[in-house]
Amino acid sequence: MSSPAWFETRDSRTVYEGFSHVRVDTVATPDGQTVDREVVVHTDAVAMVPVTSAGEVLLLRQYRQTLRGYLLEVPAGKMDVTDEPPQDTAARELREEIHRSAGRWRHLTTFHNSAGWTTERTFVYLAQDLTDVGAPEGFQPRAEEADMEVVGVPFDVALERVHRGELTDAKTVIGLLLSAPYVSGENAV
Numbered sequence: 235m236s237s238p239a240w241f242e243t244r245d246s247r248t249v250y251e252g253f254s255h256v257r258v259d260t261v262a263t264p265d266g267q268t269v270d271r272e273v274v275v276h277t278d279a280v281a282m283v284p285v286t287s288a289g290e291v292l293l294l295r296q297y298r299q300t301l302r303g304y305l306l307e308v309p310a311g312k313m314d315v316t317d318e319p320p321q322d323t324a325a326r327e328l329r330e331e332i333h334r335s336a337g338r339w340r341h342l343t344t345f346h347n348s349a350g351w352t353t354e355r356t357f358v359y360l361a362q363d364l365t366d367v368g369a370p371e372g373f374q375p376r377a378e379e380a381d382m383e384v385v386g387v388p389f390d391v392a393l394e395r396v397h398r399g400e401l402t403d404a405k406t407v408i409g410l411l412l413s414a415p416y417v418s419g420e421n422a423v
Contacts (some may be wrong), residue, residue: 337363
C-alpha cells in the first residue's frame with residue numbers, strides 16, 4: 235500500500251520497546267496541521283479455525299489480561315520465527331496449542347487487526363482433516379498458554395454464538411464467518 239503524498243511523516247521516534255514497541259510519528263496533514271500519531275509496532279500473527287470430521291470447531295478458553303478474564307477463541311500465534319511462511323507458522327501453532335495437525339488448509343483472509351493504532355496483521359486459515367499428534371517434543375507452554383483449555387463446539391453453534399454477540403474475539407469472528415461456506419452447505423470441501 236503506498237502512502238499518499240499529502241500526508242508527510244516529519245519525525246518518527248520510538249518511545250517504548252517490549253513485547254511490542256510504540257513509536258510516535260509526527261505527521262503533516264492535508265489541512266496544514268501537524269499531529270502526533272502513536273503506532274504500536276507488533277509482529278504479525280496467524281489464526282486457525284480447526285474443524286473436526288464430526289463438525290466441531292476446536293476453540294481455546296484463554297485468559298486475556300486486557301479483559302481481565304477468559305475468552306473463547308480460535309487458536310492463534312505470533313509469526314516469531316524468522317522467514318517462516320504464514321501457513322507453516324499456523325501448522326506449528328496448531329500443534330503447540332491444540333496438539334493437532336491438519337491435512338487440508340485454506341487461507342481465508344489476511345486482515346489488519348486495528349489499522350488506526352497497530353501494524354499487526356493476522357493470516358487466517360481453515361484447518362481440516364485433523365489428526366491428534368501430541369505436543370511438539372520439548373515444547374513447554376508458558377504463562378497464559380499453560381492455562382488454556384481446548385473446547386469443542388459444534389460449528390453451527392459457534393456460528394450462532396457469533397451472531398448473538400457471545401463470541402467477540404475479532405480473529406474468531408472473522409475466521410468462523412469466512413469458514414462457514416466451506417464447513418457446511420453446498421460449498422463444503
